[in-house]
Amino acid sequence: MVATTSTAPTRPGGGRSLLDLVLRARELSILGALVVLVAATAIANPRFLSAQGIEDIFLNASILALLAIGQTLVVITRNIDLSVGSVVGLVAFVTGKYVSEAGHGLLAAVLLGLAIGAVCGLVNGLLVSLCGVPALVVTLGTLYVIQGLDHYLAHGQQINAADVPQPLLDLGSGNVLGVPYLPLIAVLVMLAVGYYLRSYPSGREFYAIGSNPEAARLAGVPIRRRVLTAYVMSGLLAGVAGVLWLARFGTVIADNAHGWELKVVSAVVVGGVAIVGGVGTVYGAALGALLLTTIGSVLVVLKVNAFWQDALIGFLLLLAISVDRLLAVRMTRALRRRNARHAW
Template sequence: MTAVGAVDGAVAGRSARGIVELVFRARELSLVVALTALVLVTTAVNPNFLSGQGVKDIFLNTSILALLAVGQSLVVITRNIDLSVGSVVGLVAFCTGKFLAADPGGRGVVVALVLGITIGAVCGLVNGLLVSFLRVPALVVTLGTLYVIQGLDHYIAHGQQINAVNLPPALLHLGNEGVLGVPYLPIITVVVMLATGYYLRSYPSGRDFYAIGSSPEAARLAGVPVRRRILAAYLFSGALAGLAGVLWLARFGTVVADSARGWELLVVSAVVVGGVAIVGGVGTVYGAALGAMLLTTIGSALVVLKVNSFWQQALTGALLLLAITVDRVLAVRVTRLLRRRNARHGA
């Protein structure tokens, strides 16, 4: 009877998780519907919104935010958060720009990418070690490193500015050109997103992240190396923030010490709006990327419609509150469902 009860409980748990995944899949579909409606309405008011340049700008502006959202997704899935990503982007953009400006003819794009990813990975490693092995709360750690990295960035910059004329043409080409009319930045983001999504879905170590987010204690008892996985999540998030910093430099050319300041909250908003549960264990990188595209498109649409930029922040906040509320309601209902099924099987 005990074995039968355990099997029934496992089946019930899988069914509940199936319901959760179904609901969050529906949320991703609702994002597509909302995005389509927004584009159609804005285009009806201003047909230039879907011009070739308009579409290109939306994809370029979405790329960096979506890349950061992919890295943040792994952290949030493990029931943690990384508030330092915006500061890492700013630090990497300036340091890489200063490095390249010293010898624009002799240092190429590959060197810039390696340098940027390395700086970002080191920042992620510090966050991961403090959160996973020293067990300091993620909010405290990443808020602290946010200010430390900002201070370091300002110290290195000393009020200087990196200008596009001092950068290698190949780097600027990466940020503003493309292949067959498709910019390089969205291509890079899509490749990273698909590879990450495939890994999370297809490999046991990838599914460990979801197990940790669902129940860290249960994951530990099941033999999941919880600390190493959380460290890996922060390392990955930091590396992608470093990559995003180089792409930021390539996209805009001119950078100062506080580039991407405040983007950490925008990244978290994109992830949560995209269906990654703030309590961990549920969500996909595809949904996070859709959330980034929705927020970016809202900003572009408001500019086209000549609406005050305040409303972009208000809408972002409203969407974030709505997503968290939905997550909470869903968690409560799933908990009740599990209790009912367990009680029924126990009886």
């Protein structure tokens, strides 16, 4: 796996390698937790590892992973997007209504979903980057605005799978060479965004902003443009997720993905993306989404009350934030000791 780097100045073999090691350890620990969780559940209920069970986990995790990838771009710039769940619900319903009434196919659904998501992300980005309104306030407000718009358009109606064009439904249930389309899309997006953040100067500027906004500004980083880009990308991926939600489930109501904004943030933080910005990878965020989805499936298989799923996610979120804080303190101390030795 490829880990991102901090923009803090370090000496060769110093802070950068230490940070890389910590990030790899976080991602490997999530992978290890997944293996242990799946193995323990399979022992308790061998049917858990059936082909259909594994496919369902990856299908359900794909939409959450896409949202987590978009959220990662925002969080590493020291911001947050709480509107993604509402955008998914709006896109799923509006797109479903459009294709069912107008008779359009897959391409029209994808383009409409991207357009709606981009507009929502653009509004968030303009308010945060240009107007200077705190991201928490902006996205909490747009969350309720988008929810209200969704309910207004729905008027209690629902979109039925029978009214959705078959090519769109095939996207949610089909596969290529045995690999379902949804996980394949999520992996391709993850690899593309991860490569961009690691390999392009503009991608590394996202981390510079999150690590030290003032230093990034003095270095000439276009902070407003990058923050705006992060929100637009988050909106675009939420639009894609809304179309995939429609393709996956077929039947859509106005409350789809209600409450998912906190699940997305949890997946990102559990995946090792620091809530204070500047640290984390999209690979870790995607693994966090897979872990949370697997936990939900495990609790269903073991017939555990759904309440404990939310409680466990909350515990993991608190644990991840605590670990991030502890690692940040230890890394700072380690860097100071290294720099002091080199100074001598």
